[in-house]
Amino acid sequence: MLDWAFVSRYAPFFVTGAEMTLFISVFGIALAILTGLVCAAIETARIPVLRQIVRVYIEVSRNTPLLVQLYFLYFGLPKLGFVWSAEMCAIIGLGFLGGSYMSEAMRAGLEAVPQIQRENAYMLGLSSRQTMLHVVIPQAISTSIPGVVANVIFLIKESSVVSAIALADVMYMAKDLIGMYYTTYEALFLLIVTYLIILLPISIIGTWLERRFDYAKR
Amino acid sequence: MSEPMLTVDNLLKHYAGAERNVFDGISFDVPKGKVLVIIGPSGSGKSTLLRCVAGLEPIQGGTIALNGQVIDRGEPGNEKSGRAKRSSQLRTKIGMVFQSYDLFPNRTVLGNITMAPVMVQKRPKPDVEREAMELLKRVGLADRAQAKPHELSGGQRQRVAICRALIEHPELMLMDEVTAALDPEMVHEVLDVVLELADAGQTMLIVTHEMQFARAIADKIIMIDSGGIVETSDDPEAFFAHPTTQRAQEFLRTFEFSRHRRTEKDGAGAQTA
Numbered sequence: 471m472l473d474w475a476f477v478s479r480y481a482p483f484f485v486t487g488a489e490m491t492l493f494i495s496v497f498g499i500a501l502a503i504l505t506g507l508v509c510a511a512i513e514t515a516r517i518p519v520l521r522q523i524v525r526v527y528i529e530v531s532r533n534t535p536l537l538v539q540l541y542f543l544y545f546g547l548p549k550l551g552f553v554w555s556a557e558m559c560a561i562i563g564l565g566f567l568g569g570s571y572m573s574e575a576m577r578a579g580l581e582a583v584p585q586i587q588r589e590n591a592y593m594l595g596l597s598s599r600q601t602m603l604h605v606v607i608p609q610a611i612s613t614s615i616p617g618v619v620a621n622v623i624f625l626i627k628e629s630s631v632v633s634a635i636a637l638a639d640v641m642y643m644a645k646d647l648i649g650m651y652y653t654t655y656e657a658l659f660l661l662i663v664t665y666l667i668i669l670l671p672i673s674i675i676g677t678w679l680e681r682r683f684d685y686a687k688r
Numbered sequence: 689m690s691e692p693m694l695t696v697d698n699l700l701k702h703y704a705g706a707e708r709n710v711f712d713g714i715s716f717d718v719p720k721g722k723v724l725v726i727i728g729p730s731g732s733g734k735s736t737l738l739r740c741v742a743g744l745e746p747i748q749g750g751t752i753a754l755n756g757q758v759i760d761r762g763e764p765g766n767e768k769s770g771r772a773k774r775s776s777q778l779r780t781k782i783g784m785v786f787q788s789y790d791l792f793p794n795r796t797v798l799g800n801i802t803m804a805p806v807m808v809q810k811r812p813k814p815d816v817e818r819e820a821m822e823l824l825k826r827v828g829l830a831d832r833a834q835a836k837p838h839e840l841s842g843g844q845r846q847r848v849a850i851c852r853a854l855i856e857h858p859e860l861m862l863m864d865e866v867t868a869a870l871d872p873e874m875v876h877e878v879l880d881v882v883l884e885l886a887d888a889g890q891t892m893l894i895v896t897h898e899m900q901f902a903r904a905i906a907d908k909i910i911m912i913d914s915g916g917i918v919e920t921s922d923d924p925e926a927f928f929a930h931p932t933t934q935r936a937q938e939f940l941r942t943f944e945f946s947r948h949r950r951t952e953k954d955g956a957g958a959q960t961a
């Protein structure tokens with residue numbers, strides 16, 4: 471059985487940890503979405519040179535573990551003279567990893583808009599800017615939302631890695647409690663519950679968003 | 689006949705890497721207020737011809753003129769250059785309705801129709817909305833103005849697409865097999881609208897597989913096949929009754945169904961090409 475007295479005593483630790491997890495995630499994901507938008511735009515517009523740079527970035531970002539990226543930022547960069555706080559490294563790390571995933575989800579959305587929609591806009595006389603803004607992007611958003619929501623949830627879960635660079639997120643709290651008191655079950659129970667409390671609402675909002683914007687698929 | 693609205697002169701169309709030209713110098717014109725129907729077997733390039741006139745396909749030779757003004761001049765080797773660089777204003781003068789009913793899914797029926805006149809022609813929104821409602825009434829869809837495209841049937845969507853093109857008052861309307869993707873019972877409701885347009889004096893260039901409809905609406909007919917015009921006629925009745933060329937005779941025969949033919953040919957070739 472779980473030691474409920476222990477659980478209630480240390481639950482506040484997880485609230486503090488959740489604050490750190492959310493802080494890192496919100497800024498990291500915002501950075502990821504921004505990076506994704508820029509990369510998807512460059513790829514869709516087929517801008518030479520920049521496009522090749524984006525491809526290299528996406529391959530490096532997707533094919534290296536977040537832990538390794540964080541070690542590089544936190545332990546590697548100071549050797550080159552860049553010293554960043556652990557929070558900064560965590561946010562940039564999440565943004566760097568998430569940017570490629572977001573970019574691919576958004577690019578898929580843009581490419582899924584049927585050619586005939588652009589042709590209709592052309593025949594009606596819309597400028598390329600109007601076509602992008604009023605025809606292509608609204609439909610691309612509709613198609614991208616499931617992917618983007620999945621990435622948001624993935625990145626929040628992935629943020630558990632930041633405990634490795636001594637950031638006191640929920641994962642760090644759990645490891646700390648296990649290390650100090652050997653209360654493995656209680657600590658893991660609190661950890662799972664905290665993640666569920668953070669992620670379930672996001673998942674529900676995501677499903678609602680998908681339904682709200684699913685016009686492109688009908 | 690009156691002066692030509694559209695003049696296609698010696699049009700040459702070639703796809704990159706293809707051995708043969710799609711068109712080897714096609715010439716025809718559409719007089720103002722008249723309806724030209726293009727017929728021909730599948731793969732003869734009817735739709736491509738329409739898309740060239742629309743500016744959706746680059747042409748490699750010849751000219752396309754609207755009201756005597758050249759709007760597109762062929763350039764050899766521009767196969768991959770994409771859509772023609774036409775001004776927004778010029779593009780509003782040519783309306784097009786496509787085969788697949790593809791309204792903008794994120795907008796209501798009314799939103800689909802009012803978008804371009806407000807954004808491109810900068811007309812006041814209340815006026816545009818009033819006209820849009822009139823058009824919707826004309827095609828029997830006034831009560832669906834606030835519906836989203838996915839709530840409509842194919843025939844209804846196609847009628848909305850016609851309104852969307854019409855509201856810009858295009859000088860020329862292009863119709864690319866507008867009923868080909870529809871269930872048979874919806875074909876009539878759409879073609880009736882097109883027939884009404886013709887009566888109202890709208891200049892149109894129509895590609896269709898519906899021979900009865902072609903016969904009913906055409907002022908002028910051309911049949912194309914293997915890169916060129918097989919037969920032109922200013923008298924559709926005569927054309928359908930007694931086509932002059934053997935190729936046209938053969939083609940029109942593919943639309944006939946008879947028990948005699950079935951036993952003779954064992955059913956083969958009874959489809960509409």
